[in-house]
Amino acid sequence: MSKLKNVVDERLKLRKTEKEKMAERRALMTKEQLAYVKRKDAIEKIWPFFRFLILFGLCFVILYPLIFMISCAFREQVDMNDPTVMWIPRHLTLDVIKETAQAIELDKTLWNTVKLNIGCSLIQVVTTSITGYGFARFKFKGKNIFFGIVILMILVPPQVILLPQYDQFMSLKLINTAWTMYLPAMTANGLRAGLMIFIFIQFFKGLPKELEDAAYLDGCGPFKTFVTIMVPNALSSFLTVFLFSVVWYWNDYYVCNSFFNTNKTLALMIKNISTVLKGALFNDASLQVSTRELVVWTQAACLISIAPMLIMYVFLQKHFTEGIERSGLVG
Amino acid sequence: MDNVKETKPKKKQKKKMSYEKQKGLYGYGFIGLWFIGAVIFFIIPMVESFLYSFQNVNPQAGGMKGDWVGINNYAEAFSKDPHYREYLIQVLKDTAMTTPLILIFSLFIAVILNQKFKGRAFARAVFFLPVIIASGPVYAIITGDMDTSGTNGAEQFSTVFETDMVTELLEFTGIYGLSDTLTQTIKTTIDSIFGLVWKSGIQILIFLAALQNIPHSAKEAAVMEGATSWEYFWKITFPYVSPMIIANLIFTVIDSFTDSGNAVMGRIIDMQNEWKYGVAAAMVWSYFAIVMIVVGIIFAVVNKHVYYEVE
Structure with missing residues (x-):
């Protein structure tokens, strides 16, 4: 003191x-x-x-x-038409949340989403990191061409290739199954895989080479070196990429909309929220109901769908922001 | 000790050739899985979609079947389709308008967030928050809420919050009655600020990281010479950040072009829903070509004016 x-x-x-x-x-x-x-x-x-x-x-x-x-x-629908209610609802209630959860079949949808999301993200982080390491640390013929493909993957919007992909999955009878998401992730070709590979390339390039040389001299094979030396050193970067991947998979509705016929994920539910709500609340999906009348339920659904991401963000905010700085995207 | 020193380098040299070659082979091993995937899930679909754009595609039980129609699909997309050209111009215009705004805004915010003040951590957390929401379907609903044009119920509702507050503020400061155009401009600016803030998350993040990489010596030198913050910004901050400006520029442009919510993408989905896959493919490819040309031009022009620190 x-x-x-x-x-x-x-x-x-x-x-x-x-x-x-x-x-x-x-x-x-x-x-x-x-x-x-x-x-x-x-x-x-x-x-x-x-x-x-x-x-x-x-x-x-x-x-x-x-x-x-x-x-x-958290308010009753009556409060929507009450001009004196601005921020703090007069009739506090949990009913709206419950009704919405029922309408979007929360338990099933959430489980589906989490399974798909965490699974794909984990697999894709592993596969893209392996690819990124291959690009960052090895010299081989045709590397520039391969790298060009990675850049193309970043630039080509998924809309360009979705239809032929659909065709492929159709012929394998995989449409409407989770395999449509898992298979590309397993081969480092899922959502925004190009960007993830690019981040890993930049990151591994920034790590000192002496680390691996020592391992090689001790008779460690490249793959073992990667697993035992590089991965532990890169954990924070892995976490950042994983978090972003989770966010991208969580928010994606375009790709899964093409491969799933039913609203299997939360993002798809939100995309078609007014139809879903009309079907659940009025038993008629084609009914003409103004958005105004659905406001409370729509907002409740939005809240439910972003809540997991918000919680994750609050607790892991540092890894979102610091990771980008460390991953070598900059400088 | 001497023995070891003598034998080791020899061994190393002998191994070196085969070692390098081996390493190259391992390189193929590392990217092999990805490459197989890329051929199946990326290259083949891309070639196929390119071929679709010259075909009249009909979905059948066994898959897609196409008859060769040459450039008819492209002709239909550009001359017959009632919306495609209009949407294309609209998207190009929007991108040209918003990209510089996003860049300037995010650099400005990054500079502010880089200063020291109380509550900085909180402010940063809030500014990066859109990153986790803006790419999802919730964003569409949020923008629907905030839209003050009032085409559906939810919007009318939220105007109670938004526009009225703006109006009150304008009345309070005495600007409101002055002229209609002025009020209108202020209102549209406030509306677009919403879109701007929500789309700048990643850009702010990248700029902020670049700002933190400015070497301390540069800062000290500037302070010693008595630079004002204005001079400091243009002579120190700006050159150091400029490589990230081009990265952000290209990121923003591509993000705006490939956004599933933009009009051209919407039109392409509509065409697919009408089973006109050939025309949809033609639209996608012509759109992609235009995007590539735009990005190429931007890169060529801007890259000349970027300051790269020699290492």
Whole structure:
């Protein structure tokens, strides 16, 4: 404690002397320089206020829909037509959430989504990391051509190849099964696989080569080296890519919409939410109901579908942001 | 000790040739699985879809069957289809408008988030939040809520929140009554700020990481020389961040073009739902060609003005 106090005291002393120094320096300054220093001080005093305004406003813009979602999901429908109710619902209820959960068959859908999501992401992280390592650390003929294919995978939107893929899966009788998602993931060709391979290439390039050379000299084969030396060193990067992959699979409705005939995942449920809700609430999916009347249930469904991602984000936020910096995407 | 030193290098040299070759083979081993997958799930489908674009495709029990029709599909996409050309121009225009805005905005926010202040961690967390939501179907519903044009019920509802608050603020500051165009401009700006903030998550993240990579010596030198923050931004920050500007630029452009929610993509899905696979393929390929040309031009132009630090 006393040590700490000493340090603090010393710091304070230093600061004081700095202040004195500033005063001395000011005495020697010309008028122009003084004006410049004054202007700078003024800006430094005003800027935090403006910064707060800007950030507060923009944060509000981002959080507003989420607050709205939460506010709607826990109120009765009557409150929607009550102009005095803005944020805090007059009739607090969990019924809407329950009804929505029933309508989208939450237990089944959620389990399906999680299975598909975690499974595909895990598999794809493993396969893309192996591919990325191959590109980053080995020289072989035709590497540039192969790398070109990776870049093409990033650039070509999935819409281009979905139809022939559908055809392929059709001939294998795999349509409407989870294999349509698993098979591409197993061969490092799933959702945004190109980008993931690219991130891993950049990341492995950034690791020092001495690590592996030592292992090779000790008689370790390349694959064993990869598993025992590189993977443990790259865990944080693996986690980041995995998290992003989970988010991408969670949010994807386009690809699974083409391969599944039924609303098997949460994203598909949300995509067709008004039809689903009409079917469940009014027993008639083709009924014309205005979106306004469905607001509470729609918002509840949205809340349910993003809640797992939000929770994950709150707890693992650091890995989302720091990983990008470390993965070598930058610099 | 001496013995070891003498024998080891010899062994190494002897092994070196075969070792390099071996390593190359292992390289194939590492990318082999991916390559097989890429041929099955990427290259073959791509070639097939390219062939579809010249065919009249009919789905049948055994798979797709096509008759060769030459460039008819392309002709139909561009001249006969009532929407394709219009949507194409709209998407190009939108991308051209929003991309610079997103870049400037995200750089600005990244610079702010890089400063030290209380609650910075919270602000960062909020600004990156769209990354986990904006690519999903929930975003469509959220934008529906926030849209103030009022074409359906939910929007009318949310205008109670949004536009009225803006109006009140404008009235409060006395700007409201001045002129209709001014009010309208402010309102549209506020509407587009929403889209801007929600689409800039990754870009802010990348810029922020680049900002943190600016060497301390550069900062110190600038402070010693008495640079104002304005000068500091243009002479230090901007050059150091410029390689990331091009990365972000291309990322933003591709993201905007391949967004499943944009009009051209929507039209392509419509065509597929009408079983017109040939025309859909032609649309996809012409669209893809245009995107590639745009990205190529951007890259060629911007890359010349980027400052790369020599290492």
